[in-house]
Amino acid sequence: MLKRLLSLLLALMLCTPAFTAAAEDVWTPREAPVIRNAMPEEEALAIQEAILARGTVLFSGKVNKGYYPRSIQWLTTAAPEDAVALLWACDDVTHGGWGVLGLNVGGRQKDIIAYSDQPDKERLLVFTVAELMEMAGITDPAQFRQFQLGAWNGGRIAGLYFLPAEVAAELDSHLSAVEASMAIIHTYDGQLSNENAIPEARAVYAYLQQVHGTACLTGQMESTWMSSPDYEMNFIEKHTGKLPAIRGLDFMHNDFQGVVNRAIAWWNRGGIPHICWHTGSDFASGYNESLAHNLDWENALTPGTAEYAALLSAMDRAVPYLQQLEDAGVPVLWRPFHELDGGWFWWSKGGSEAFVQLWQLMYSRYTDYWGLDNLIWVLGYSGNGGNMAAWYPGDEYVDLIGADSYSPGANGHLYAEVASIAPEGMPIVFHECGTIPTAAQMEKATAPWVMFMVWHTDFVTDGKSNTPASLKKIYEGEFFITLDELPDFR
Numbered sequence: 001m002l003k004r005l006l007s008l009l010l011a012l013m014l015c016t017p018a019f020t021a022a023a024e025d026v027w028t029p030r031e032a033p034v035i036r037n038a039m040p041e042e043e044a045l046a047i048q049e050a051i052l053a054r055g056t057v058l059f060s061g062k063v064n065k066g067y068y069p070r071s072i073q074w075l076t077t078a079a080p081e082d083a084v085a086l087l088w089a090c091d092d093v094t095h096g097g098w099g100v101l102g103l104n105v106g107g108r109q110k111d112i113i114a115y116s117d118q119p120d121k122e123r124l125l126v127f128t129v130a131e132l133m134e135m136a137g138i139t140d141p142a143q144f145r146q147f148q149l150g151a152w153n154g155g156r157i158a159g160l161y162f163l164p165a166e167v168a169a170e171l172d173s174h175l176s177a178v179e180a181s182m183a184i185i186h187t188y189d190g191q192l193s194n195e196n197a198i199p200e201a202r203a204v205y206a207y208l209q210q211v212h213g214t215a216c217l218t219g220q221m222e223s224t225w226m227s228s229p230d231y232e233m234n235f236i237e238k239h240t241g242k243l244p245a246i247r248g249l250d251f252m253h254n255d256f257q258g259v260v261n262r263a264i265a266w267w268n269r270g271g272i273p274h275i276c277w278h279t280g281s282d283f284a285s286g287y288n289e290s291l292a293h294n295l296d297w298e299n300a301l302t303p304g305t306a307e308y309a310a311l312l313s314a315m316d317r318a319v320p321y322l323q324q325l326e327d328a329g330v331p332v333l334w335r336p337f338h339e340l341d342g343g344w345f346w347w348s349k350g351g352s353e354a355f356v357q358l359w360q361l362m363y364s365r366y367t368d369y370w371g372l373d374n375l376i377w378v379l380g381y382s383g384n385g386g387n388m389a390a391w392y393p394g395d396e397y398v399d400l401i402g403a404d405s406y407s408p409g410a411n412g413h414l415y416a417e418v419a420s421i422a423p424e425g426m427p428i429v430f431h432e433c434g435t436i437p438t439a440a441q442m443e444k445a446t447a448p449w450v451m452f453m454v455w456h457t458d459f460v461t462d463g464k465s466n467t468p469a470s471l472k473k474i475y476e477g478e479f480f481i482t483l484d485e486l487p488d489f490r
Contacts, residue, residue, distance in 0.1 A: 028303045029364030035394045039181040051171045052085060055161040063091045066150040067160055074162050078141050080130035083168035085161040089122045090114035092154025096343050100155030104148040106136030116343030116384050118351055122158050188395040188423030196373045201331035203489040204272060205376055212427040212450040217481045219246035219453030229262060232460050239468040240475035243483040247271055248453050252278040253286040256321040267330045271483045274333040281346050283314040290345050297350035301357050315362055319370050326374035335378040335431060336362060341391045342382035352390040359393040380431045383414055389421045404432030412445025434465045439479035
């Protein structure tokens with residue numbers, strides 16, 4: 001009863017633009033446990049710099065300036081155990097996710113793509129001479145005829161080094177130590193992170209654990225600007241005779257009550273609701289703002305500041321509506337801050353450390369302060385891959401982990417990367433896709449996603465990403481679970 005009164009009071013306060021938390025009542029989240037025993041970045045970089053200094057500098061240049069040597073005697077006389085180290089970055093941050101460098105060895109090019117996350121951060125790539133030989137298709141270093149490194153789209157070669165074998169071995173040992181220090185300390189015991197979770201949430205979670213690896217739940221994202229919010233569902237039912245097990249919804253543009261109503265209706269039909277939130281840092285807007293906004297991260301994550309109070313007040317906008325769902329006994333696959341490592345949404349613009357604090361802040365605010373016990377927390381990576389561990393907020397804050405990709409197929413490489421940081425036994429989800437992977441594709445790629453969710457409108461109706469025939473085959477397949485095949489969780 002008290003939770004309900006607090007929730008209603010919050011809803012009234014959020015209707016008042018001037019609402020701010022009292023200065024003497026500064027709430028702070030629970031203290032987060034240690035996630036990893038990571039080597040301090042400054043220390044790791046200092047050791048790396050000292051090792052590289054023992055090599056020979058081949059080149060360092062300005063933005064978009066490549067390395068095109070007249071002589072590569074240093075390479076043709078090298079030993080297979082020697083190495084080439086490349087320190088690089090992309091100084092044009094608008095080209096994050098683009099190819100910015102190209103390594104050409106014997107006419108065979110390897111593109112180097114800038115990370116969407118902090119593309120201007122200097123990063124290291126190391127190739128042994130043996131690996132370069134394999135790339136060039138030769139068997140002896142004396143056979144090298146070409147070694148070039150192009151730079152474009154803001155690409156910058158901060159340093160290109162030739163490392164004798166003993167230096168290369170030392171660098172490899174150091175990088176292995178850094179990687180080992182980034183290993184996540186797992187505490188997952190197979191239960192929901194919230195020990196007070198409602199029975200319905202526990203039942204849904206136990207079911208996902210039960211079927212993970214043996215079956216895949218069907219899912220479909222809705223749109224709300226077409227003829228009906230059921231536009232996609234009607235299309236699927238028309239062509240397959242079935243409905244998806246999971247319905248994807250979005251609090252975007254403050255569609256709080258509409259989402260709540262449709263989530264309750266879906267649950268009452270026997271389905272599972274899944275909610276994400278495209279919004280700006282005001283938590284009161286939509287897709288454009290989710291891309292355009294940012295935070296003063298230092299102040300926003302510092303208790304006692306005006307920015308911190310504003311952030312809490314803003315993220316609290318969803319609380320009364322999530323509470324309505326809990327009051328109705330409706331569990332939610334809750335996926336805030338999705339594509340967290342992509343670099344395009346505001347919540348990833350502060351980098352991995354700031355994101356981890358933001359995720360932990362929302363989790364603690366919603367769970368510890370407001371007592372929302374119906375949320376199954378879904379950590380959703382982008383399809384970029386790379387350095388996922390740095391963005392992981394800890395087992396105490398995550399129930400499901402996954403990634404999304406609009407590349408056709410099962411995306412086995414992406415599943416494997418997510419699995420490498422997930423605790424043993426935690427179900428892994430394909431929380432957004434364009435084309436549904438088949439059971440055969442998932443088996444071949446060793447990518448047993450426990451669910452998929454096709455994005456809305458064209459992705460399900462255009463006849464290209466998925467055809468009516470392919471949808472029917474998926475929805476009738478034994479490997480895929482539809483709404484009518486779910487157990488009664490209530």
